[in-house]
Amino acid sequence: MNFIQKLKDPFLSQVADLFPFDFLSQSSEDLLLYGKDWTRVYVPNPSAIAFPRTTEEVSQFLKLCSDHQVAVVPSGGRTGLAGGAVAVQGEIVLSLRRMNRLDAVDELAQTVRVQAGCVTEAVHQHTGLHGLTWPVDFASKGSSQVGGNISTNAGGVKVIRYGLTRQWVLGLQVVTMKGEILELNGALEKNNTGLDLRQLFIGSEGTLGIITEATLKLTRTPGELDVFFFAVDGIPKVLELFQEVRKASFSIMAFEFLTKNCLNLVTQMRGLKAPFSRDYSAYVLIEIERNRALNTESGGKNFEDQMESWLATLFEKELVLDGTLAQSPRDARDLWSLREGISESLSMKGRVHKNDIALPVSGLKNFIEEMNLLFSRRQLGLEVFLFGHIGDGNLHVNTMMPEGMGQEEFERICDAVDLDLFSLVQSYEGSVSAEHGIGLLKKNVLHFSRSPIEIALMKDFKRILDPQGLLNPGKIF
Amino acid sequence: MNFIQKLKDPFLSQVADLFPFDFLSQSSEDLLLYGKDWTRVYVPNPSAIAFPRTTEEVSQFLKLCSDHQVAVVPSGGRTGLAGGAVAVQGEIVLSLRRMNRLDAVDELAQTVRVQAGCVTEAVHQHTGLHGLTWPVDFASKGSSQVGGNISTNAGGVKVIRYGLTRQWVLGLQVVTMKGEILELNGALEKNNTGLDLRQLFIGSEGTLGIITEATLKLTRTPGELDVFFFAVDGIPKVLELFQEVRKASFSIMAFEFLTKNCLNLVTQMRGLKAPFSRDYSAYVLIEIERNRALNTESGGKNFEDQMESWLATLFEKELVLDGTLAQSPRDARDLWSLREGISESLSMKGRVHKNDIALPVSGLKNFIEEMNLLFSRRQLGLEVFLFGHIGDGNLHVNTMMPEGMGQEEFERICDAVDLDLFSLVQSYEGSVSAEHGIGLLKKNVLHFSRSPIEIALMKDFKRILDPQGLLNPGKIF
Secondary structure, three states: OOOOOOOOOOHHHHHHHHOOOOOEEOOHHHHHHHOOOOOOOOOOOOOEEEOOOOHHHHHHHHHHHHHOOOOEEEEOOOOOOOOOOOOOOOOEEEEOOOOOOEOOOEOOOOEEEEEOOOEHHHHHHHHHOOOEEOOOOOHHHHOOEHHHHHHOOOOOOOHHHHOOHHHHEEEEEEEOOOOOEEEEOOOOOOOOOOOOHHHHHOOOOOOOOEEEEEEEEOEEOOOOEEEEEEEEOOHHHHHHHHHHHHHOOOOEEEEEEEEHHHHHHHHHHHOOOOOOOOOOOEEEEEEEEOOOOOOHHHOOOOHHHHHHHHHHHHHHOOOOOEEEEOOOHHHHHHHHHHHHOHHHHHHHHOOEEEEEEEOOHHHHHHHHHHHHHHHHHOOOOOEEEEEEOHHHOEEEEEEEOOOOOOHHHHHHHHHHHHHHHHHHHHHOOOEOOOOOOOOOOOHHHHHHOOOHHHHHHHHHHHHHHOOOOOEOOOOOO | OOOOOOOOOOHHHHHHHHOOOOOEEOOHHHHHHHOOOOOOOOOOOOOEEEOOOOHHHHHHHHHHHHHOOOOEEEEOOOOOOOOOOOOOOOOEEEEOOOOOOEOOOEOOOOEEEEEOOOEHHHHHHHHHOOOEEOOOOOHHHHOOEHHHHHHOOOOOOOHHHHOOHHHHEEEEEEEOOOOOEEEEOOOOOOOOOOOOHHHHHOOOOOOOOEEEEEEEEOEEOOOOEEEEEEEEOOHHHHHHHHHHHHHOOOOEEEEEEEEHHHHHHHHHHHOOOOOOOOOOOEEEEEEEEOOOOOOHHHOOOOHHHHHHHHHHHHHHOOOOOEEEEOOOHHHHHHHHHHHHOHHHHHHHHOOEEEEEEEOOHHHHHHHHHHHHHHHHHOOOOOEEEEEEOHHHOEEEEEEEOOOOOOHHHHHHHHHHHHHHHHHHHHHOOOEOOOOOOOOOOOHHHHHHOOOHHHHHHHHHHHHHHOOOOOEOOOOOO
């Protein structure tokens, strides 16, 4: 089916009859703005943008679209990096932005029900007043929306402590392409009554239904945080350090790693001071929750004493070569920006080809060795910037276009290298998309991580919920 | 389709050809033992028991069964309470008991891959040597198997700390009724590559496929535990206490509640000493992890000082009326047995009708009031024993058959009361099965917790994976 569609009567006149005057926009600004996400690869081409205010409007609209075989792309904060919310085939974009109701926080149950169009950071502010947080946290939280986070099972820098978004969703309200409204699991912590359909919608990138509301599970806002930045002698030591830190029974909030060239790039591009007087081959940022770090063998020792002896051990075992602890919130922000500034600094410096892969944690060491060999063997002069949430097995592999190389040649080479890289990922039973999703961008490499039977099952399930294939067509599979 | 089947040639001769001599048993002892689970309601009637040793055998066998339209019931430790593993229609029971391989524990990744027939406690022992545990823990852990735990998304007494089984499963190997072997997610923490099919099998009670292996996610074995037993003035205060305890930023391992008659019954049936010199209307058992309980406002206070001031607050606010702290592991076991001995004591005392329901935590107070009214309004002389994992919204509602009442009358009354009870549960958007599952036992009341559209979707998904309806037929839907 081809969805290059021109909206016509009677569809348009029925929209005008059934919905408020400002429900559908075909203004060129809206088409441009809402037709795309942060993936700067596709040319947006939506035929209209719908702005529902209620679940009932979503339901009625999808039913109408089904009746008229009009394709729909759901759209949240448009911060996706895999083209999951881009309308390239003349689809109508259904934006959730007007659906931003936040219900009262339930302090006893530690839950809050919100509409899908709520901005992530608005949820944090709303729940923060009660000492609670929805621990889904990443750089784009000021724009990303709850529905998008859930549809992509968003990750971020705190996954090692809190897990993925999936873990923080109690209930979902979903509208199918037929206009059916599903209430999945409500506010129940425990509910073993057959298949947990909610789980199927989490991470399905808007291909099975449109999430309109969600009951979010909250947790206590963490206390004061300590941010350490360590110099480490190479990736094997990074992994040894990870194991040691895990053992310490500290409440680790983040364990992030970056290579030498990442640090040098960020300090250069942002004009930041390097944390150490000399270069090291790798760096690790560790964030822990202050005063929640006592282990059971510590006897009466207080937090500071324990911390000191723990740090001494890391140096004695030569797991770290140098280190610094943030002495103020400003210090902490500066250390974090050494890690969080990498992506932006790369984009500022030049053209970058990005990959977001994941490996079983136990395979990381050998994988990275083989990957480095792969890049060096090809002798292409490509510089690889490696960083990521290594505690979750997640690596961001970024390749910088060398000076003097044309863009077309760079893309051709990257595509070729990708095939080798993903074959390697496959041989380690890894993932070609750890947290960004598949969308349009990774569709052609899905088979490196999912078997033909799995892909066939996904399509079968899709067909049940959207037999005409009108919802987010062409995404994932 | 009716599965009352008599196994015949050529099926039997093909089994003899393809599998080891001891693969299939039709001995009367095996038929009796493996035909049922702990649900003592159904008459087991299997036609044979299969004992595969490998995934390949499972695959080959299910393919053969599909070809001959032979129905199969997967069976683990047979500790289920909803008849999910009972063979009542002449099915072949496929027992996983020979598939009990435990791979080496991966300390860096904190994972272990095991076959589905491993006993839960054997996993604990295996991982415990590395200071790690699979935190799926309940009374039947000495018999229950990993595959069964996952198929029923098992709960237990530590859910408030660790969540349900779902949270501790990284990867699944599943064999479908067509004999296809699926490897779902392997050992990946992060893998956003389309629909997470693994989630659909977790909690599906063996209706979609047979789990043959799993990669389990482990966590540090908790340190020393403190067990408190508190006397509380009624259920509203239990819920207030729950909220206060949550705020304290302690690492709560368990928050269990029981009513006066439960405590009196257990002390009487087990000959245990009552913890307090007088009766109270409700009791709460709280377990916390020692030395992981400092909150951020505590300054330099050590664990004991903080604990003391926390306890003082509970008494000052009249959230608790009396309390005791276990002074030894033996003490702790005794306090725990006041809660864990309830089920057994009820069975010893007489005939009991059991329900395992869940409510949104915020609805518990009003629900319990309405439920008590419901029982008293009917003036049936039924005594209700109420206990459970109240922090998860989970209530075990047990009704004791009064002296002098016939069993048939008791069952008739219970069935009638159940309909009222489940209507009430439905009006609170609760669950008719919090952790036991649906199986055969709760099939007729599934509609109180799941909508017709949801049930239709479950059947559609089932049809895709098992078009002939041969796998665990008649269970759930």
